[in-house]
Amino acid sequence: MKRLLCIVSSMNQGGAETFLMKVYRQLDKTKYQMDFCVSDNNKGFYDDEIISMGGKIFNIHMKSKNPIKCFIDIKNIVKNEKYEYVLRTSQQSLAAIDLLAAKMGGANKLIYRSSNAGIVGNKLKVFINNFFSFLPKTIPNVKVAPSTEAAEFVFGKNSVKKGKVIILHNGLNYNQFKFNENVRIKIRKELNLDNKKIYGHIGRFNKQKNHNFLLDIFYEINKIEKNSVLLLIGKGECESEIKNKIRKLNLENNVIILPPQSNINEYLMAMDALIFPSFFEGMPNVIIEAQASGLQCFVSNKITHEANISKKIKYLSLDKSAKYWANIIVKSKTERYDAKKEFIKENYMVEDVSKRFIEIIFM
Numbered sequence: 491m492k493r494l495l496c497i498v499s500s501m502n503q504g505g506a507e508t509f510l511m512k513v514y515r516q517l518d519k520t521k522y523q524m525d526f527c528v529s530d531n532n533k534g535f536y537d538d539e540i541i542s543m544g545g546k547i548f549n550i551h552m553k554s555k556n557p558i559k560c561f562i563d564i565k566n567i568v569k570n571e572k573y574e575y576v577l578r579t580s581q582q583s584l585a586a587i588d589l590l591a592a593k594m595g596g597a598n599k600l601i602y603r604s605s606n607a608g609i610v611g612n613k614l615k616v617f618i619n620n621f622f623s624f625l626p627k628t629i630p631n632v633k634v635a636p637s638t639e640a641a642e643f644v645f646g647k648n649s650v651k652k653g654k655v656i657i658l659h660n661g662l663n664y665n666q667f668k669f670n671e672n673v674r675i676k677i678r679k680e681l682n683l684d685n686k687k688i689y690g691h692i693g694r695f696n697k698q699k700n701h702n703f704l705l706d707i708f709y710e711i712n713k714i715e716k717n718s719v720l721l722l723i724g725k726g727e728c729e730s731e732i733k734n735k736i737r738k739l740n741l742e743n744n745v746i747i748l749p750p751q752s753n754i755n756e757y758l759m760a761m762d763a764l765i766f767p768s769f770f771e772g773m774p775n776v777i778i779e780a781q782a783s784g785l786q787c788f789v790s791n792k793i794t795h796e797a798n799i800s801k802k803i804k805y806l807s808l809d810k811s812a813k814y815w816a817n818i819i820v821k822s823k824t825e826r827y828d829a830k831k832e833f834i835k836e837n838y839m840v841e842d843v844s845k846r847f848i849e850i851i852f853m
Contacts, residue, residue: 494575497527501534503750505775506605516844568595581606586625602630604644608770636773637794661843667782677760687718690761695726710816758783784826800829
């Protein structure tokens with residue numbers, strides 16, 4: 491059996507982690523296994539499922555607190571468990587050092603998967619990331635990204651032009667997300683939102699996702715549509731800031747916050763539209779999943795157009811006002827659609843993505 495060690499911060503519901511789990515579920519476990527190296531001591535959202543599928547989870551020191559111990563941890567795990575294949579998923583250049591540790595531990599296939607097209611942080615963090623940008627270009631011998639933008643951000647435009655980066659889509663189980671009216675009714679009843687217009691957002695509560703502007707947009711929408719509700723699903727470091735803004739705008743009765751959900755497909759079916767004004771994204775899983783659910787998406791023009799699988803996404807500029815966004819959203823039709831043909835054509839079906847993943851990693 492061939493085993494892949496994946497190095498991540500934690501196995502929670504982030505886009506990169508969710509992608510790995512979608513692929514992992516598809517693998518023939520008698521031939522391939524995926525194990526995970528995490529630096530978060532708290533239990534991850536996917537931990538139980540990983541264990542149930544025969545995967546291992548290793549805890550290591552956080553690089554930001556003790557980089558030397560982190561390096562030694564990875565090296566020893568790779569050496570003791572005799573890993574030949576190691577994957578690091580991140581958008582930060584210093585993360586590539588983990589692959590150097592893996593190499594010193596004996597791994598010979600070093601895969602770096604870019605997971606985003608930007609980073610959140612102060613000027614020092616951006617400077618450090620730029621200063622060490624040569625690391626992900628030189629240490630890994632396999633470079634993977636979910637979109638051209640994510641590839642260029644981590645590996646550089648020249649690497650993409652020269653075909654040194656493999657674009658591997660964030661595939662999904664289409665039938666799991668295909669719209670179901672009965673499921674929609676069930677979730678809306680559970681939320682006591684039977685007769686409401688539900689606008690949604692799913693994602694970590696951090697600066698990248700631009701919740702501040704999202705709330706401004708919804709504030710304008712709610713002026714026009716009094717029966718509208720904003721459903722926010724996620725958690726993160728900006729949660730208290732977001733709640734304060736909700737109170738400031740007097741939207742307590744119109745905004746619902748839920749923690750990450752295991753049945754996110756069902757919540758997408760309950761929504762009437764998705765609003766996604768991120769400052770940047772690699773290839774947002776949520777937007778792909780929303781399109782599989784036939785949900786109308788209004789997204790920022792900073793998000794890659796490669797995400798527009800259904801050709802139904804509406805891109806809006808972040809330079810435009812919240813009122814402008816709101817008017818466009820309210821006036822738009824939000825009927826469901828079926829994009830299965832487009833998903834097959836663009837190679838976003840998880841079965842195809844998993845086969846390609848095996849070829850890239852294990853062959």
